[in-house]
Ligand SMILES: Nc1ncnc2c1ncn2[C@@H]1O[C@H](COP(=O)(O)OP(=O)(O)O)[C@@H](O)[C@H]1O
């Protein structure tokens with residue numbers, strides 16, 4: 001292992017890691033928002049929206065991210081929508097993740113007893129207030145494990161971003177291997193960088209789950 | 220005669236093709252306590268649920284002080300604020316403390332100041348003997364305590380009418396009393412209430428009017444003394460005998 005080389009490319013990997021983290025986080029946040037809205041649409045049985053949501057969930061979960069990215073990157077410009085690579089990555093991740101997040105939230109929402117909702121409605125809360133203050137907090141405790149698993153899964157999925165010429169970690173490592181044959185060092189850096197991003201996420205998830213499961217609701 | 224708080228006229232309620240309530244009319248006046256009795260499954264809960272539009276109705280109309288209660292009206296949440304409902308299984312929100320359970324609705328929907336509602340909540344909790352439980356979690360309370368909190372949660376909205384759906388049915392016998400005492404106390408304060416219960420001595424004590432629901436309609440309606448001592452219909456006699464039987468059993472045991 002050539003440490004001098006590693007030191008020389010560290011800034012490069014730092015930049016790439018930052019890109020991965022940035023686009024990943026943005027995509028995941030959008031995915032969570034999408035999932036929340038879809039879960040609400042399903043829960044409220046909004047007539048047409050509910051069908052569209054169901055179709056979207058199937059489509060997003062049953063097509064590879066790479067295909068979705070190609071679609072956005074090469075397809076959208078054909079109908080006149082220009083996308084820069086970074087926006088394309090974020091949108092792709094949000095599209096994929098939205099389906100998974102919908103399922104995570106939906107299962108949590110469904111697990112909350114219907115009469116809890118009726119109890120809140122009978123106090124005069126609107127359906128939105130009921131969802132926000134009564135259903136969602138209870139659903140969150142149930143959805144937390146699936147939600148965190150999705151976050152980690154989606155963060156890993158960012159590794160296909162290089163296919164739409166985003167200069168992320170994967171792109172950088174491939175580039176270095178292609179140009180200088182630095183296979184060992186590149187793979188080492190690649191694994192190291194991903195671990196650095198994902199390990200804290202994983203630990204945070206475990207911690208959060210524990211808190212929700214044990215500290216919550218007075219036990 | 221006092222003004223009608225709630226008026227139900229020609230109410231019909233069906234689930235699919237099963238008719239539960241048919242052409243049912245009922246008026247509840249200010250300060251009146253109406254107790255509804257009837258065999259299990261006759262539609263008592265359904266009637267209460269129709270009143271605050273937790274169920275849609277297939278015929279007739281329900282009005283609260285003249286305002287139509289309807290599923291597809293924008294003012295439904297506002298009307299529901301005026302109808303307090305207490306459920307058999309308490310339905311406290313498990314993720315909120317006792318005090319937060321009570322404050323949620325008034326703070327979010329009536330835009331009252333938190334401080335102001337908090338003081339009232341603590342005063343009400345004190346009245347039902349639970350002041351020291353304000354910061355407890357629902358699951359740390361006994362059934363009787365939970366139900367008293369649920370009653371406070373309904374009261375803090377200053378409802379025009381209170382609906383109680385077999386609120387002691389899920390309780391251990393020794394806790395029934397503490398909850399019923401609170402309700403009797405509310406009756407003494409002149410609150411307007413509809414109470415569904417199987418506790419006959421409580422019904423007799425608290426009711427201004429007793430209604431027997433049977434065969435999709437109001438079968439008998441009278442003051443408690445008449446209802447218990449001189450029931451008019453055969454069904455009412457039969458209904459009351461089910462409790463006689465229970466009582467004899469108890470005496471033998
Ligand atoms: N959501 C529902 N769908 C179909 N049938 C129902 C529903 N809720 C109640 N019922 C039926 O309506 C009847 C009355 O129920 P309910 O009002 O709970 O009776 P009670 O409270 O007097 O015991 C019962 O036969 C019950 O099976």
Ligand SMILES: [Mg+2]
Nearest residue numbers: 263264265385
């Ligand atoms: Mg019932």
